[in-house]
Amino acid sequence: MHARKLLVLGVLAxxxxxxxxxxxxRGNWGFILSFRGTKLAALLLVAxxxxxxxxxxxxxxSNRILxxxxxxxxxxxxxxxxxxxxxxxxLGYAAIPADAKFAFEVALLTGAALALFGxxxxxxxxxxxxxxxxxxxxxxxxxxxxxxxQRLIDPNEFAVVQGAMxxxxxxxxxxxxxxxxxxxxxxxxxxxxxxxxxxxxxxxxEQAISLGxxxxxxxxxxxxxxxxxxxxxxxxxxxxxxxGLLISALTYEIIRxxxxxxxxxxxVLISVIVLVGGQTLFERVLGMGGSxxxxxxxxxxxVFLMLILRKVRA
Amino acid sequence: MITIENVSFRHGKAPxxxxxxxxxxxxxxxxxxxxxxxxxxxxxxxxxxxxxxxTGRITFDELDVRQSPSRELALKLAILRQITSIAxxxxxxxxxxxxxxxxxxxxxxxHDREKVGEALExxxxxxxxxxxxxxxxxxxxxxxxVAMAYAQDTDYLLLDEPLNNLDMHYARDLMKQLRSLADTHxxxxxVVLHEINYAxxxxxxxxxLKDGTVAAQGKxxxxxxxxxxxxxYNMEVRIRELDGKLIALHHA
Numbered sequence: 035m036h037a038r039k040l041l042v043l044g045v046l047a048x049x050x051x052x053x054x055x056x057x058x059x060r061g062n063w064g065f066i067l068s069f070r071g072t073k074l075a076a077l078l079l080v081a082x083x084x085x086x087x088x089x090x091x092x093x094x095x096s097n098r099i100l101x102x103x104x105x106x107x108x109x110x111x112x113x114x115x116x117x118x119x120x121x122x123x124x125l126g127y128a129a130i131p132a133d134a135k136f137a138f139e140v141a142l143l144t145g146a147a148l149a150l151f152g153x154x155x156x157x158x159x160x161x162x163x164x165x166x167x168x169x170x171x172x173x174x175x176x177x178x179x180x181x182x183x184q185r186l187i188d189p190n191e192f193a194v195v196q197g198a199m200x201x202x203x204x205x206x207x208x209x210x211x212x213x214x215x216x217x218x219x220x221x222x223x224x225x226x227x228x229x230x231x232x233x234x235x236x237x238x239x240e241q242a243i244s245l246g247x248x249x250x251x252x253x254x255x256x257x258x259x260x261x262x263x264x265x266x267x268x269x270x271x272x273x274x275x276x277x278g279l280l281i282s283a284l285t286y287e288i289i290r291x292x293x294x295x296x297x298x299x300x301x302v303l304i305s306v307i308v309l310v311g312g313q314t315l316f317e318r319v320l321g322m323g324g325s326x327x328x329x330x331x332x333x334x335x336x337v338f339l340m341l342i343l344r345k346v347r348a
Numbered sequence: 349m350i351t352i353e354n355v356s357f358r359h360g361k362a363p364x365x366x367x368x369x370x371x372x373x374x375x376x377x378x379x380x381x382x383x384x385x386x387x388x389x390x391x392x393x394x395x396x397x398x399x400x401x402x403t404g405r406i407t408f409d410e411l412d413v414r415q416s417p418s419r420e421l422a423l424k425l426a427i428l429r430q431i432t433s434i435a436x437x438x439x440x441x442x443x444x445x446x447x448x449x450x451x452x453x454x455x456x457x458x459h460d461r462e463k464v465g466e467a468l469e470x471x472x473x474x475x476x477x478x479x480x481x482x483x484x485x486x487x488x489x490x491x492x493x494v495a496m497a498y499a500q501d502t503d504y505l506l507l508d509e510p511l512n513n514l515d516m517h518y519a520r521d522l523m524k525q526l527r528s529l530a531d532t533h534x535x536x537x538x539v540v541l542h543e544i545n546y547a548x549x550x551x552x553x554x555x556x557l558k559d560g561t562v563a564a565q566g567k568x569x570x571x572x573x574x575x576x577x578x579x580x581y582n583m584e585v586r587i588r589e590l591d592g593k594l595i596a597l598h599h600a
Contacts, residue, residue, distance in 0.1 A: 230454025234446060240398055240429055245500070246422025246450040292438050 036296045039289065043303035050311035051078075057318040072208050075215070077310050080267045083218050085305035086225055087263035088278030089285065089297060094256040096238045098286060099341045100165055101278040105151065106173035107264045108273035111143050113176045116183045116195050124191030132209045136269055140217070144261040152257055214266040221259050222302075228252075229294040236292060274327060276334025281305045283337045349374050350395070350504070350538070355404030357390055364390045366560040368404070372553075374503075377530050377537045379547035379568075382557035383581055388540045391557065392508045395538070396427040408504055422450035425504035426497040430512055440484070440492050441477040444468060447499030463499050471495040471525065486513035494522060498529065505529065507539040511546060523550040544596045548572050556580045572596070 054074055059066045088101045102108070118139070119127045127135075150172065184192055225232070235242050235252055242249045267274075285301040308330070316326045350372040357365040365387045372378050382388050393399040395406055397413050406413040408424050426447070444467050448460040468474050471491050481489060490513050497505055507526075511519045527550055529535045541547045547554050548568060555565040556576070564576050572594040577585040586597045 230449075233454070234449055237446065240427075241446070243398055243418060244396065244422065244427045245446060246419035248418045286437070290437055292442065 036289065036291055036293075036300075040296065040299055040303065043288075043300060043307065047303045047306040047310070050307050050314060054310050054314040054318075057314060072211065074310065075211055076208055076270055077313060078306060079211070079215055079218050080271050081305035081309040082222060082302050083214075083263040083267035083270075084274065084278045085281045085285075085301040086218075086222060086298065087260045087267070088282045089294075089301045090225060090232070090256055090263075091260045092282055093232050093236045093294065094253055094260070095165065096236055097165070098282065099279075099338070099345065100169060101276075101282065102260055102264050103273065103275045103278055104166070104173070104338070105169035106176050107143070107147060107261065108268045108275075109173050109176035109180070110146055110150075111139065111265055111268045112273055113180045113183075114139055114142050114146070116180045116187075119191050119195050120183045120187055124188065124194045127191075127194060133213050136210055136213060139269065140262055140265040143265045144258055147261040147264075148254065148257055152254065210266075210269055214270055217262055217266050221263050222298075224255075224259060225298060226295075228255075229298060232256075232294040233292060236294075271327075275331055276338055277309075277327075277330050278334075279341075280330060280334035280337050281308065283341065284308075349409060350536070351405070351407050352391075352395070353405045355391070355394060355401065355406060357387075357394065357399070357402050364560055365394075368557075368560075368562060370555065370562060370565070372536070372538060372555075374409075374536050375530065375534060376552035377526060377539060377550060378553045378555060379551035380538060380540045380555050380557065381542075381544060381547055381580075382563070386557040386563075387560045388557050389508060392429075392506060392538075392540050396425070396429075396506055396508075397421060398427075398429075419450055422500070422502075424502055425506060426500035426502045427506045427508075428493050428497045428510060429508045438481050439477065440473055440479055440481065441468065443481055443492055444473075444496045444499050447496040447501075450500060463501060467495040467499040470498065472521075487515060487518050490514055491518065491522070494525070503534075503536060505535050505537045507537070509540050509542060511541065511543065519546070526550065544577065544598065548594050548596065569594070 051074065054077075055067070055070050059070075087107075088103075091102045091105075092098050092100065118135075122130075130138075184195060187195070231247060231252060234245050234247055235249075235256070237245075239249055242252070281301055281304055284304050285297060288304065289296050289300040291297065309326075312326045312330065316329075350370075352368055352370040352372075355365055355368045356363065368391065380388050380391070390399065394401055395413065397418070401414050408421070411421060411424055413421065441464060444464050445456060445460070447467070448456055448463060452460050468477050471494060473488075473491060473495055476484065476488060476492075481492065484492065490510065494507070494510060497507070505526075510522060514522060523546055526537050526539065530537050530552075539551070541551075551568050553566065554568055554571040556563045556571075558580055563580050564571060572587055574585060574587050577587070577596055577598070581598070583598070588595050588597060
């Protein structure tokens, strides 16, 4: 039953990709394919990274409402980036090769995320609302700190930062495609290999320990994967708050399974359908008449409110 | 045999357990009782490795809780605590199947499926096997968790207040099932209980904690005296014999 659902999702994702590549294409096919192919590759990578990071995070924390973005992971990434510009200056920042900078930022985010969230999650704190509160506070804190740094730096340098601040699926940072592609592929393979362990982690800390998992180690490796995935997607298109939540909520609703084998594949396919399909709609059909990130955030925000309200009533 | 040597535990500055040493023989049911705040659940969590040991040593046969890999311990002891949140979209059969995880690490074989079927049968869950966990009553869920611990097929079984949420009928059934696990399957069962009369009726040995120390321990018949119980609970407890069973009259 799940295999059939996954097949349908796969076909839909394939159609979305096909539509993105062909609709409204005029002129030299060689150029179109390579031009659109690059953008498509970026979209596919971002879709995968966001879907997997959200799913992994929700499994590790055994909840279905919090996501890395809600907990402030990508705000932390933007803060780190602003901090680098602040320390090195716009020129210095621009002078670092993109790949090296990216690797450094990923490492920094992973370290910071582990330090901040690792102890919080490892302590067996299962109180959803406390976690939510902590996440909101961290998020606001990181954003305010970022805003402060931005006021302190030169307006010219501010322009450098600004590029990284707003989510845009149109102008993905294609310089980083190769390295982020490799990272996301690696993370996906690791997550896939751990799918059975993830099934058990989703039961919560006590059950996971009781069933013989080294909970701390699994949590640690899981958070590293989440950090790397968030960093890559944020580096490519900027921070998106609710997209991951929208995808994970849709995934649980459609797949209705607790097997991470199904969930992992399903969430990536759904993510591709929403992102590539949505982008096709906005770019080709509506002629850039709107911003996909805005619509996605709006829908995701609604889902978030709905989940919270449902939780309060339950 | 479970050995607990010089185990102390502090929450911040407040001592919860003070230098506890105990040995629990293999086989039979041992009940852990005591007033609220005596440290029963903390001792339980330390034995179950849910809390890190601060001082002292706990071993199950040759396995040291602090040093042995979690997976080896999971083949030695199964634990059951009060239900925390459970992911909702899991069927009863799948949940019990998780009990086999330490054995198959994600790739269940025929033997694992047989064991799950056996657990379903034994705990009278056959009719519910396709239901989702979040559609069950508290008592049914509790039975599922016990069945899951049974499916884990370990020598030792630790249960923290398993009678919570159970009505009289299922409470008695559960204690009888534990009794038969101990008698016919040779399991060693340690169970934290609130109600002294369940301990008196089903346990072979009783250990009482009070204020973080072992207040009394012994074979059930020796343990159940008015003097011991009154001292542990700081109140007068009368004991009567009815149909050859000792009963504590503590409720009125």
